[in-house]
Every structure is written in C-alpha cells, then in structure tokens.
Amino acid sequence: MRDHRSDRTATTWRGSDGRFHQETEQPVLSVFTELDHIAWHIVETRGLDNGPDHPTIDDTARFIDNHLDWLTRQHDIAVHAHVVRELVQQLRPVTGEPGRRHIGLCPNQVVDPAGAIGDCGARLYAPLRGDSIECRTCGREWPRNEWLRLGSMLEAS
Secondary structure: OOOOOOOOOOOOOEEOOOOEEEOOOOOOHHHHHHHHHHHHHHHHHHHOOOOOOOOOOOHHHHHHOOHHHHHOOOOHHHHHHHHHHHHHHHHHHHOOOOOOOOEOOOOOOOEEOOOOOOOOEEEOOOOOOOOEOOOOOOEEEHHHHHHHHHHHHHHOO
C-alpha cells in the first residue's frame, strides 16, 4: 500500500527462468498513487499551475480536500468515489477501524404482502456510531435503553 509503483494493471512477463509470470488481477492499491491520480486530475481539469506542495499522502489528501467542493460537482465523481471507497476498505484492517459486527436477525414482527405475520429476519449490526440499532429492511429502531430486551429476543430466536 505504501509502494508508489503498485498499479491497477496486471501485467504478464517472461522471467529469466523462461517461465511466464503474472501479477494478481486485483492488486493492493498504492494509497499515494491513487490519491495522486485524483489530485493531478484536479490540476489538469481546473488548469491549475501546480498540485500538492510535497509528494506525501497528507499533502495530497489536503490538496484534494481543498478542491472537494469542485470535485464532487464533476461528471466523473463516481470514478473517484469508487477509488476512495476501495482505499477505505483496503485500509480498514490496517488502521484498526472496526467493520460492522453482526448481532443477529431482526425479530420485529412484520406483515408480508400475503397478509402473514412473521419476523422481519434481516441482519442486524451493532452501531459504529450512535446509540441506536436499526434494521435497514423494516426500519425498526432499538435505542440503547431497549438493547437488553432486544438481546433477550435475539437469544430466544
């Protein structure tokens, strides 16, 4: 992730041993290189004289942040957003940012289109922020003061 030479393009080459070698189809992304591509896209598209002051991740991220309002209004923002999401996913295990923790299946009673009553059954996750567990399928929310009751319902099912 720290090697600026990492590239998205998987290449094949013939080694000195005469055998063919191939890089992985989904290589680890270089954080600096990916951010640098976004920064220089900003420079070229906006016609700026220069880019980030120093070639570091911090300076490059700061440069992008300074132009974020403009960047998010561009037609190709989806490409950049995809790259940033990939970097965040790749960095999660390294930075220690917790992922979602599955806690059980939603016990909320819902009525299906046929009129039958049953448990929602969608996966519930512990919140990363805030004091509420929310089912993204049925919309039921359990504030912190209901967590013990929710836990009992999850254990019973």
